[in-house]
Amino acid sequence: MPITELQISRIRNLQTPVFSPASRINIISGQNGSGKTSILEAIHFLSTTRSFRTTELRHLVSQGEQSALVFSRVESSSSTHPLALGVERTLDGDVRVRFDGRSLDSAELASLLPVQVLYSGTFELLDGSPSVRRQFIDWGGFHADPAFITLWRGFRRALKQRNSLLKYGKIDRFQMQVWDREFVSYGELLTQHRQAYIAALLPEFKRILSVLLGDVEVELKFHSGWDSKRELMAVLADQFPREAAQGFTLSGPQRADLRFRCGGVNAADRLSRGQKKLVVSALRLAQGQLFRQKADRPCIYLIDDLPSELDEPHARLFCQFLERSQDQCFITCVEPDTLTEFWSPDTDLALFHLDAGHLLSR
Ligand SMILES: Nc1ncnc2c1ncn2[C@@H]1O[C@H](COP(=O)(O)OP(=O)(O)OP(=O)(O)O)[C@@H](O)[C@H]1O
Ligand SMILES: [Mg+2]
Structure with a gap:
């Protein structure tokens, strides 16, 4: 448009x-x-x-x-x-x-x-807080599938309710189980969408990066926010005593992240300023290209x-x-x-x- x-x-x-x-x-x-x-x-x-x-x-x-x-x-x-x-x-x-x-x-x-923006703050994708990278993934999820926003909102609601029960110490087991089930069902589906989005983005990112940056290899990995070899429900059960003490939900999709590595170390510690700019540009450009392929309209x-x-x-x-x-x-x-x-x-x-x-x- x-x-x-x-x-x-x-x-x-x-x-x-x-x-x-x-x-x-x-x-x-x-x-x-x-x-x-x-x-x-x-x-x-x-x-x-x-x-x-x-x-x-x-x-x-x-x-x-x-x-x-x-x-x-x-x-x-x-x-x-x-x-x-x-x-x-x-x-x-x-x-x-x-x-x-x-x-x-x-x-x-x-x-x-x-719109896709590239400005000095875009560097935060590499070295800023995980919330910046979650926003990046969720932009893609939102535009890739109309169902994503419902999952995202459902998950946020369950997280908020769970955190408020933990924070105010009014932990009624029955209420907690209700929100645990919501948290897990929305959280797992949200994570599947995020994983699928990053899997689709990765080849496009690599292709653009090789055009812009030549043969500097940058690895990109998605982390779900919990030990993904385990069921989220089992993780919640295990961490519950610590959550009750600390007053908020510890692991889950609200801790999801992307990790960038280059030459075996964190990419933000290895790359020059210009290289970082090209890496974050390749990410944003890949996101725009993927959007264009899926939605058949430009960004x-x-x-x-x-x-x-x-x-x-x-x-x-x-x-x-x-x-x-x-x-x-x-x-x-x-x-x-x-x-x-x-x-x-x-x-x-x-x-x-x-x-x-x-x-x-x-
Ligand atoms: N709320 C405001 N009302 C009026 N003027 C503002 C307001 N906020 C910022 N400015 C002024 O507007 C101008 C806009 O700055 P902007 O950051 O867009 O410039 P720029 O051309 O991008 O500069 P640079 O090359 O340094 O990045 C600045 O001169 C700034 O002082
Ligand atoms: Mg400016």
Whole structure:
């Protein structure tokens, strides 16, 4: 669903006019502080109602304003003309999402306009907390199968109930067994979906990594969150006395993780900054490609400061990969001319420049 028109209102320092992105490659250049990352944030907000830089809306909303609004037109397989999509959030808590004249909830919005973001915080996939990697897996699970969200919500509910019984020490064995059964049945199914997703992602990740990084081998392994040779119910029974003492659930899918190894050690301790950037890029690109194969529609890539950390041959390889992917890409860089010559003449390419929040077509 490429975006054909964007109107950004009251986000950070942006004062952009209504503009029409290219269906394929959009390059946005500008000096530090000009608003490049903010443009990507605005598109992410349109796709998810959230920023990828902050969890607090007040930082995203332009100073002195009360709400952020992004209005767009997007192409859709269900219509011959682009359809209107608008997202607005106010500081007092209202969220309004309208698509083609009707309201959408957040899950409908997320499946309508999937985006993949690559920015400095994406490194957290390798060296951040496991919750970042679980979010990564669950993005894939969510888009791979409509049943995933029901399993995920069922599991979260069982975990919350179990933790609250453990925390407040009101452990009624009967109630606990009810939630144990829910925890195990949702938890095992959720884990099967996660495993299947990672198994499907792995060949795509390896393929892209070998293009971007040559022959540096990076191993990727999924961990379910408990000793997976054992039944989850048996693990719960064994750990119960410790859980009762500590007041929360110890093992289970809420502890799932991905582990990356390179040369026999943790990849985050072995790889250079540029190599790390290429590994996390390969992961996100693989996720987008898998989405495209399964859903038969493209993903939108938001790539902040593509040239940073990369030498010219690697930046060129990255751009060539994006060019072949057929997805719509928004790419930022500081110098206007860094990335312009990496594209073939028939690629639909648009160049923009930001000057203190003002966007100009080049
Ligand atoms: N809520 C806000 N209201 C108004 N201006 C803001 C707000 N939040 C941030 N800014 C300003 O908006 C600008 C946007 O910064 P942004 O991070 O998008 O720039 P950038 O072009 O990505 O810079 P860099 O090249 O350093 O990454 C900055 O000058 C910042 O001070
Ligand atoms: Mg920036």
